[in-house]
Amino acid sequence: MSTTTAPNLQMATLGSYKLSSPRGFKGIVTPSLGGHLKAMPWAKLWSVYNVSSLKYFHLNSNTSSSTRFGKIAIKARSGSSENGPIAGLPVDLKGKRAFIAGVADDNGYGWAIAKSLAAAGAEIIVGTWVPALNIFESSLRRGKFDESRVLPDGSLMEISKIYPLDAVFDNPGDVPEDIKTNKRYAGSSNWTVQEVAESVKKDFGTIDILVHSLANGPEVSKPLLETSRKGYLAALSASSYSYISLLKHFVPIMNPGGSSISLTYIASERIIPGYGGGMSSAKAALESDTRVLAFEAGRKNKIRVNTISAGPLGSRAAKAIGFIDKMINYSLANAPLQKELSAEEVGNAAAFLVSPLASAITGSVIYVDNGLNAMGVGLDSPILDGL
Secondary structure: OOOOOOOOOOOOOOOOEEEEOOOOOEOOOOOOOOOOOOHHHHHHHHHHHOOOOHHHOEEEEOOOOOOOOOOOOOOOOOOEEOOEEOOOOOOOOOOOEEEEEOOOOOOOHHHHHHHHHHHOOOEEEEEEEHHHHHHHHHHHHOOOOOHHHEOOOOOEOOOOEEEEEOOOOOOHHHOOHHHHOOHHHOOOOOOOHHHHHHHHHHHHOOEEEEEEOOOOOOOOOOOHHHOOHHHHHHHHHHHHHHHHHHHHHHHHHEEEEEEEEEEEOHHHOOOOOOOOOOHHHHHHHHHHHHHHHHHHHHHHHOOEEEEEEEOOOOOOHHHHHOOHHHHHHHHHHHOOOOOOOOHHHHHHHHHHHOOHHHOOOOOOEEEEOOOHHHOOOOOOOHHHOOO
C-alpha cells in the first residue's frame, strides 16, 4: 500500500522537543491489525480537517522522562484557519486523550485507528502486549515505523506513552506463577488491566476515548467441534471479556461524553469456515456485550460504546488464521465495492465514531467492509455463471 506524504516531513530525532504554534496547539510526546495509508482516504480526511501549515511551528527544547525514547512531538491544529473558521464538517478531537489497547506494530487496525485519532488532534497513549513491548519500542526508537507514522500534514504521529498490557488478567491476583516467571514478561510490571488503568490515572488523570483492538484464539485453526474447552474459553477471555474488563477499569477515569470502540468480524453472524477455535463465538459475544455495555456505561457514565465490524486485512496478526489472503480475494470478488479494504478506512470510521459528530450513536455494530456483510451469495460461485 502506498503512503501519503506531505511537504515539510518532520523526522524523529534523539532527544525530546516541543512544537508550538502562535495560534494553535503545543506538541506533546510518545509510542491488532492496520497498514500503510493509501492516498485517497487520508486526502478526504485532510480536506475537512484543514491542519495549518507547519511553517508556523517552531522548535523549543524540552525534556521528558515519561517515555523510554526521545522524539519530536507534534499535535495537529484544527478548528480554525488563520483567516477564520473552517468550512465543512471537521472531525475534531483536539483536547481529547485516547487509550488504545492492542497496538504492537504498524500493520494493524489498532495502529490505523491511532493515526486517524492523532490526525484529528487527539493525544495518543497505547497498551502493548507485554511480550511484544521491547520489539515495538525498539522499532519506534530506531525509526522503523517513521514512514507509516506520517500524518496528513507531514508530521509524525506521536504516542505520549506506551504501557505494557496483558488484558487477559484483571489484577495481579489473576496472574499464574508460570506467567510471573516467564522470561517474556521479565522486566515489565503493572501490566494487568487494573494496574494499567491506575497508571494512566496517575500519569494523565483522565481519558476521553478507549479503543479495544485485541483478539486471540489459541485454537483458531481448529473447527469448533474439535476445539477444547480450554481453547474456547481462552478465545472468549482474550477477545471479548477483555473489553468488559477494560471498560470496568477505565470508565471511572473517562470524562462524561467519552466514547469507546472495539473491533469485531462478520464471523459473529455468518459462517466463515476456518475461523474456528471459538473465535466466531467470541465475536458474537463482543457484539452482544457492546449493546449491554452501551446501556450500562451510557446511563451511569454518559459513555458511548460501539464496535466496528471490519473486513479482512492482511496484517501480521490475521496471518494466524492461515487463509487471510483468500478472504481478501473473496471480498474483492464479491463485495459491492470491488477494492481492497485499507486499514485507514477503518481508522477514519473510528475517528468519526468517537467524535462529537457521532454523539447519538451507541450500542451499534458499524460495518466497514466494502459492503461484504450485505451479500447473501458469493458472485464468484460457478453456479452463478451467466447471471
